[in-house]
Amino acid sequence: MPASPQLLVVEDDAAIRLVLDLILNGAGYTNVLFASCGDEGLEAIRRHKPDLVLLDLMLPGMGGLDVCREVRKNPALAEVRIVMLTALAQSEDVVRGLDAGADDYVTKPFDRQVLLARVRTVLRRAPATAPETVGFDGLLLDRDGHAATFRGEPLRLAPGEFRILALLVANRGRVLTRSRILDAVLEDDRAVTERTVDVQIAGLRKKLGDWAAHVETVRGVGYRVCP
Numbered sequence: 193m194p195a196s197p198q199l200l201v202v203e204d205d206a207a208i209r210l211v212l213d214l215i216l217n218g219a220g221y222t223n224v225l226f227a228s229c230g231d232e233g234l235e236a237i238r239r240h241k242p243d244l245v246l247l248d249l250m251l252p253g254m255g256g257l258d259v260c261r262e263v264r265k266n267p268a269l270a271e272v273r274i275v276m277l278t279a280l281a282q283s284e285d286v287v288r289g290l291d292a293g294a295d296d297y298v299t300k301p302f303d304r305q306v307l308l309a310r311v312r313t314v315l316r317r318a319p320a321t322a323p324e325t326v327g328f329d330g331l332l333l334d335r336d337g338h339a340a341t342f343r344g345e346p347l348r349l350a351p352g353e354f355r356i357l358a359l360l361v362a363n364r365g366r367v368l369t370r371s372r373i374l375d376a377v378l379e380d381d382r383a384v385t386e387r388t389v390d391v392q393i394a395g396l397r398k399k400l401g402d403w404a405a406h407v408e409t410v411r412g413v414g415y416r417v418c419p
Contacts, residue, residue, distance in 0.1 A: 197243035197315055198223045202233030202259065203277065204251050208300075212246065219308050230254030234262055241272060244315055246298075249278040249289065257292045264293035273314045277302070287413055290369050313365065326362045328417065331403055333358045342403055353396050356389065360407065360417040369414035389415075 199221055203209050209226055216224050225240060227233035230251040237245060237259075245263075249256035256276060263269045276289040276297040289297050295314045298307050326333050330343045335358055340347040349357065356373055370386040393415060397404040406417050 196221055196223045198225065198240060199311075200225045200227065200233065200236055200240065200242040200245045202227045202230065202236075202245060202251065202256070203248045204228050205248075208248075215304050215307065216311075219311075221311075228252075230256065230259045234259050237263055237269060237272060238266075241269060243271075244273045244275065244311060246275050246277055246311075247294070249276055249280060249285075257288060260289070260292040260294055275310055275314055284412075287369050287371075290367055290413065291371055295366060326358055328361050328364055329403065329406065329419075331361065331400075333361060342400065347399055349399060350392075350395065352388075352392050353399070356392050357396055357400075360415060364406075364417040365419075367410050367413055367416045373414065 199216060201209060201212050201216075201224060203212065203226070206228075209228070213224060213226070225236055225242065227236050231253045233245070233247065233251070234254060236242075247256045247259060251259070254262075256278075260274055260276070263272055263274065274294045276294045277300060278285060278289065278297060279300040280286075286297055296310050298310055325335065332341045333354070334340070338351070338354060340349050340354060340357070359373060360368065370389045373389050374386060393407065393409075397407060400407070406419070408416050408418050410416060
């Protein structure tokens with residue numbers, strides 16, 4: 193039987209830590225560590241390299257956003273997944289968390305089933321990588337050859353469209369903000385704006401035909417590729 197993944201909960205509220213401990217253990221996650229402030233949490237992440245971190249945004253000392261940024265700066269921690277826990281449910285707060293490098297977010301007060309579903313989904317994702325070839329549901333993208341096909345038929349994509357689509361497919365299921373997409377695939381062109389991403393996505397949808405149904409707009413946040 194495979195070992196339970198190691199989870200780290202970084203939360204300053206003792207009552208919420210207890211609730212999370214009961215929820216996670218009840219769902220079979222028996223290898224759970226806890227930290228009560230940002231600095232302690234960052235040290236635990238560096239020491240243990242947990243599979244997933246449930247990270248509160250509003251922490252004493254180092255805040256959750258800063259913890260997330262520090263983790264994402266460290267290549268040795270690239271496989272650590274991060275789910276933000278936040279009482280700040282406005283879209284701009286969610287965007288800040290995703291831009292800092294979080295894989296997903298759960299708002300407080302959280303529903304037990306929603307929390308566990310997010311944990312399962314993020315744990316299933318492979319660590320972010322850039323393979324030479326990525327594909328999904330009949331779409332195949334060859335990064336090295338900069339070529340795209342759908343059900344064996346070639347697609348004529350502009351360079352920016354290809355890079356955005358490859359990024360979304362490689363991170364399917366994960367919401368990517370417009371600014372993160374710009375940073376990842378259009379960073380050499382200083383003249384572009386976040387509106388450029390919307391234009392590229394619109395062009396992609398026209399060229400992808402039926403497959404375009406996989407490209408979802410997350411209102412006020414960004415885009416993701418989903419089943």
